[in-house]
Amino acid sequence: MENTTSNSEYLRGTLKTIVLSLLAENKRMYGYEITQAVKEQTNGEIALTFGALYPVLHKLEQEGALLTESLEVDGRLRKYYALTQQGAETARDKTIELGRFLNALQNLLGVPEPLPATS
Amino acid sequence: MENTTSNSEYLRGTLKTIVLSLLAENKRMYGYEITQAVKEQTNGEIALTFGALYPVLHKLEQEGALLTESLEVDGRLRKYYALTQQGAETARDKTIELGRFLNALQNLLGVPEPLPATS
């Protein structure tokens, strides 16, 4: 209900890393689950769209970062994605990289870092 | 020197807000100055390219968020950009919006919320 503003414009570029990061924490997830997890863990602040998510998942699979496993649950097909060993490394690297970027951006925007005492 | 890795991939979508935010802090700046300010204030972590920056500046001007003023300095033309009143409002809104997004993303990526004890 209420707001679904969802500043998806800022998502550009971070989606791949978000997916990798979630899979690093969860072992295996399916597409729909990923969108729900993001929505819940960000209190609705970030909402992934399927049109963006699935191409990313497919691409990561192509690149060898993910492996899939399809299971039928409640009569519906569920396609689970899990990191490969290579994908786990990529996830680590990209998450650190994005973390650095986020810090840099926060410093730039406002929230100043504690300055070392000026000599 | 050294690294110019510059994870520009994460910049997607945030560029406009970065520019607005800088102009909110500085009254007026020119393109080249903006790229230098970003580089310095982020310790080289974020590097804007001109091919991305100028189109954004022009678009913001078109939208009425910025006004320009050209001055000749040292025989070279310098085009200063400053926020309009409307642009100042946009800058405030977008900066807050991006701040919220960055917080949400940081929660999602790292610092996990305390898990309820698994039964």
Place this chain on the structure above:
DNA sequence: CTTGTATATATAAAAACCTTATATATATTT
């Protein structure tokens, strides 16, 4: 029993954005 909502994956056209390459021009340093 029919409609709507939630669950679930997927693709394709179009738009948006960014990268890379390029052009132009002056001042200063090597």
Place this chain on the structure above:
DNA sequence: AAATATATATAAGGTTTTTATATATACAAG
């Protein structure tokens, strides 16, 4: 004389994302 720093700008190309659409089951509401 050449390289580097300063300074703005555009265009082609590639990638990513949005929006719209298709398919399908389960369950609740009317």
